[in-house]
Amino acid sequence: MADAHTFSDRYRQGMVTRRSVLGDSHVDRASSAATAFDQPFQELITEGAWGTVWSRPGWTKRERSMVTIALLAALGHDEEVAMHVRATVNTGASREDIGEALLHVAIYAGVPAANRAIKIAKHVFDEMDAEKAA
Numbered sequence: 001m002a003d004a005h006t007f008s009d010r011y012r013q014g015m016v017t018r019r020s021v022l023g024d025s026h027v028d029r030a031s032s033a034a035t036a037f038d039q040p041f042q043e044l045i046t047e048g049a050w051g052t053v054w055s056r057p058g059w060t061k062r063e064r065s066m067v068t069i070a071l072l073a074a075l076g077h078d079e080e081v082a083m084h085v086r087a088t089v090n091t092g093a094s095r096e097d098i099g100e101a102l103l104h105v106a107i108y109a110g111v112p113a114a115n116r117a118i119k120i121a122k123h124v125f126d127e128m129d130a131e132k133a134a
Contacts, residue, residue: 007043008047008051010047010051010052010055011043011046011047011051012051013050013051013055014046014047014048014049014050014051014052014054014055015027015046015050015051016055017050017051017054017055018046018050018054020061020090021050021054021061021065021087021090021091022083022087022090023087023090026083030042060092061090061091061092062091062092062093062097064091065084065087065088065091065092065093065097066093066097066098066100066101067101068084069081069084069085069088069093069098069101069102069117069121070101070102070104070105070109072084072117073101073102073105073109073113073114073116073117074105074108074109074110074113075113076113076116078116078117078120081117081120081121082120082123082124085098085120085121085124085125086124086127086128089128095121095125098121099118102114102117102118102121105117
């Protein structure tokens, strides 16, 4: 496992962005669950996905969120769809935004992919509403 002093600037930026999108509790859980086996993967996604792609200028977190959800839905990555739908509380993507993105999935990637993602999003929204009400 890399020492905190050896992390690149891109990794450090990635961790800031990752936390701002997914939330501290999610990132803390992922970090504490990391082992010697998957630590290199955690570092790769923090630096590559979060430090390079998500931290780029030009698109807002809202825009990146919508595209990410659409891509994950099109590829059938259900757990990641749920995680990124939950993250919309931090990215500013609205439920309407997600609905529009999933309409694009239906046309460009197929109705079954969109249908599955809509079910996942509805379930996550129900959970989020219940947590908010509690």
